[in-house]
Amino acid sequence: DSGVTQTPKHLITATGQRVTLRCSPRSGDLSVYWYQQSLDQGLQFLIHYYNGEERAKGNILERFSAQQFPDLHSELNLSSLELGDSALYFCASRGGTNYNEQFFGPGTRLTVL
Amino acid sequence: TQLLEQSPQFLSIQEGENLTVYCNSSSVFSSLQWYRQEPGEGPVLLVTVVTGGEVKKLKRLTFQFGDARKDSSLHITAAQPGDTGLYLCAGGSNYKLTFGKGTLLTVNP
Numbered sequence: 001d002s003g004v005t006q007t008p009k010h011l012i013t014a015t016g017q018r019v020t021l022r023c024s025p026r027s028g029d030l031s032v033y034w035y036q037q038s039l040d041q042g043l044q045f046l047i048h049y050y051n052g053e054e055r056a057k058g059n060i061l062e063r064f065s066a067q068q069f070p071d072l073h074s075e076l077n078l079s080s081l082e083l084g085d086s087a088l089y090f091c092a093s094r095g096g097t098n099y100n101e102q103f104f105g106p107g108t109r110l111t112v113l
Numbered sequence: 114t115q116l117l118e119q120s121p122q123f124l125s126i127q128e129g130e131n132l133t134v135y136c137n138s139s140s141v142f143s144s145l146q147w148y149r150q151e152p153g154e155g156p157v158l159l160v161t162v163v164t165g166g167e168v169k170k171l172k173r174l175t176f177q178f179g180d181a182r183k184d185s186s187l188h189i190t191a192a193q194p195g196d197t198g199l200y201l202c203a204g205g206s207n208y209k210l211t212f213g214k215g216t217l218l219t220v221n222p
Binding site: 002004031033042043044045048055056088090092094098099100101102103104105106107109 | 153154155205
């Protein structure tokens with residue numbers, strides 16, 4: 001158990017809909033990273049938040065947005081969903097003995113029908 | 114753009130065999146992490162290497178960071194079915210990780 005929690009575990013929805021994925025980092029970690037993992041693209045970095053502020057953006061679509069709240073949990077909002085958005089979504093929190101180490105949650109499997 | 118290439122992409126071996134997987138980049142990283150991921154679960158951190166030429170051992174797994182900090186290898190001795198999974202390397206720089214696409218290892222009993 002990494003200490004990072006994500007809900008829900010599975011999400012099935014239809015095209016055009018909007019969903020919210022939730023993540024709580026490890027106790028004491030201020031950073032949250034969001035990733036998308038699909039079979040053909042591998043693990044793709046989406047966005048990074050540190051103590052409530054956006055720090056870096058990766059390959060995140062304009063239909064997607066995220067925020068980190070004062071209690072440090074984070075939400076990833078996906079809107080106008082398309083079939084191609086079906087993937088595993090992971091969040092990770094940064095900590096450990098090396099400043100680059102990230103610890104991943106169990107993920108949310110999103111299926112868009 | 115920093116890219117990490119992992120090879121081989123797929124590897125299927127028998128229990129008891131040794132194997133090595135590789136992670137290569139044209140970029141220099143300040144650290145390199147190896148993760149193992151099982152189907153439907155999140156990647157689990159195995160090791161972090163930070164110094165060029167560094168070697169770390171974790172039971173039957175040996176990790177090496179290249180002298181120039183651009184590449185790394187993972188060697189598994191006497192593989193067991195429990196080693197089955199997707200092995201991902203990730204280069205760290207400026208608080209960000211760049212992941213390779215992974216090596217999918219299957220160890221058959």
